Amino acid sequence: MRPLSDIEIQRALGGLTGWARKGDTLTRTFQFATFPGGIDFLRRVAEVAEAQAHHPDVDVRYTKLVFHLSTHDAGGITTKDFALASAVDALYEGITSTT
Numbered sequence: 897m898r899p900l901s902d903i904e905i906q907r908a909l910g911g912l913t914g915w916a917r918k919g920d921t922l923t924r925t926f927q928f929a930t931f932p933g934g935i936d937f938l939r940r941v942a943e944v945a946e947a948q949a950h951h952p953d954v955d956v957r958y959t960k961l962v963f964h965l966s967t968h969d970a971g972g973i974t975t976k977d978f979a980l981a982s983a984v985d986a987l988y989e990g991i992t993s994t995t
Contacts, residue, residue, distance in 0.1 A: 899972030908978045915981050921953075921966040922977050926988060928959045937961065937991060944983045950976045952984075 900908070905917055915924045928934035938954060938961060945951045953964040963984060965977040 920972040
């Protein structure tokens with residue numbers, strides 16, 4: 897799998913909310929009301945990531961989770977990162993739409 901070009905990344909970012917490019921990664925921060933709420937969301941993301949065989953780097957800071965997506969073996973951002981970002985967004989929307 898090859899890394900996406902700068903133009904391909906910019907175009908794909910237009911279809912996502914809250915994600916940004918930082919070097920060779922896509923990043924987004926999610927805020928939760930409670931620590932357990934954030935950890936539950938991370939558990940759900942872990943299931944999706946495992947099914948996709950593509951795993952994010954995640955910083956956990958109490959009620960804030962910062963996701964970093966990059967396809968390390970390809971040396972940059974690929975379609976796998978955008979697929980996982982979309983799946984993470986769908987999970988988050990599912991949680992926030994029920995609260």
